[in-house]
Amino acid sequence: MSTQKPAKPELRSVLLQAGREILAADGMAGLGLRAVTRRAGVSPTAAYRYFADREHLLAAIATSGVWELTADLETADRSAAEPLIAQGVAYVHFATANAALYRLIFGPERLAHYPELENALAAAYGILAARVAKTVAPGEAEDKSLACWCLMHGLASLAIDTRLPSDSGMPEALAARLVKALVPRG
Amino acid sequence: MSTQKPAKPELRSVLLQAGREILAADGMAGLGLRAVTRRAGVSPTAAYRYFADREHLLAAIATSGVWELTADLETADRSAAEPLIAQGVAYVHFATANAALYRLIFGPERLAHYPELENALAAAYGILAARVAKTVAPGEAEDKSLACWCLMHGLASLAIDTRLPSDSGMPEALAARLVKALVPRG
DNA sequence: GTTTTTGAGTTGACATTGTTAACTCACAAA
DNA sequence: TTTGTGAGTTAACAATGTCAACTCAAAAAC
Incomplete structure (x- = not known):
């Protein structure tokens, strides 16, 4: 039985x-x-x-979320004519679709001490940076990658907290416009 | 007596x-x-x-911080040859110099419901947007302002959490470079 | 000048939370 | 059959946010 x-x-x-x-x-x-x-x-x-304590539990939950985000960025990058823009759209889509999770990931200050979480975030950033490196002049890659990441994170945060000007339209569309403004050949 | x-x-x-x-x-x-x-x-x-409860207390503390930031942006805007870049530098300087306070302001999700905090943030954003509007073509102002804000917030967050690539130098210098990349005539 | 009102703060209690130390107990190894 | 051991439980602790009921001095009202 x-x-x-x-x-x-x-x-x-x-x-x-x-x-x-x-x-x-x-x-x-x-x-x-x-x-x-x-x-x-x-x-x-x-x-x-x-889990050693509550924070480690939270960190593990956050980590699981970041791997999901990484996967989303990867598929977006693969399956679109304008991969960098697609990544931007996927990024803010993930953030708005999983608002609380996104806030957990980037919220409190427990970040630096959890290697698992660090690795997951590094992987996500890697996907973005790789695409930027293929899109932009070699000398510009570093700064542009960073700028893109900042842009997306900032936009996602504002969108989640409904702090965008009310006439900005869908945050995903905004992401596309802003990324294009930074990297015209995205 | x-x-x-x-x-x-x-x-x-x-x-x-x-x-x-x-x-x-x-x-x-x-x-x-x-x-x-x-x-x-x-x-x-x-x-x-x-204060109605703990959250209202925290919101008030956050608000006091945002007004300080607003003042910093204002003086930076007034007293520099490249006012927009100066604002960017002042922004990440404030964030890194008051890391925990900055995290309180943008951390938890209690944001939308505190009009005082909303107002303070709107004032800060106003300083930035006004400068961008004076620096950039009329049609671009809206998006560029938003992009600048996202950029600065993203950079500040990463800097606070020491998540910047270790060879990026001082975050203030980085802020100057990134803002310049977005708005060349800053 | 006495009484009343009220603003500002205290005491004591309650339900919850994160965490620890000591335990139970089924199942695998010897 | 005995012995470990991994995986979980129970009971307790200190600390937190919050509420209801109180104190008490100073201002207002008569």
Whole structure:
């Protein structure tokens, strides 16, 4: 007789999933360690077998999000006539579609100390920088990559906080315009 | 005989000051309602006479910071040969010199609901947009202003989180280069 | 000049949170 | 059969945000 249980739930990833769901439903406000374990149907302290403390749990959730973003950038880069612009659009689309998650990633100050998160972010930036390097004069690559990244992050933040001038239209369209302004041959 | 007391301490602003000090010393982590009142030498609930809850207190602290930033942008704009670039430099200088405060301002999601904070931010943006409008072709002003703002915010965030490529030099210098790349006649 | 009102703050309590230390207990190894 | 051990639980702690009820001095009203 086979067990009815979900076949090795792997609590660690269950917790990440629970965190993502809470994030999508209640935003950062609801994202406590106890809330996450509660939703995972497990006792609060169970999380400590997989995460040193609450911050490490949050960092892991953020990391999972960044890998998703990286994948989105990669497909955008591959599948479009204007790859750099497509990346910009994909970036702000991800941010607006996963607002709370994006805020977790770039919100608090816990960033520098989590190598996993660092790596994921470096990978995402790598996709962008590689495309810029192929699009722009060699001497300009470094600065333009950085400028693009800043531009997209800034735009995404403003869009999420509905701080864009109300007549700016869809943030994705804005992303396309702004990236084009910075790198005309995107 | 004149009183020895500090002549109408105006608890509200004392609390703001205490918050700023905590922010500078311990970062956002230490910025609890109880910590603030404790440092102000007053009981925890005293804050509720001036702020509806902890978030309103934080919003007020953030607002005070944004007005400071606005003033910095204004003087930078007035006192330089290349006013737009000076604004960019002043912006990231403020952010890096007041990292925790900057994170409070742009960190959590409590933004849209605090008109005071909204106004302060609109004022800061106004300074920038006005200068861009004077520097750039009429049709381009809107988008370029926005792009500048995004650029500066993105750069400031990355600089604070030490996520800039390590060979980028001082963030202020970087700000000058990036703004110039976007608006050559800055 | 006495009474009343009120503004500004305190005390004490409550529910929640993150975290720790000590435990249970099924299952694999010996 | 015994012994470990991995994965989780229970019970408790200190700290937090918040509320309701109070104190009490100084200003207003009569």
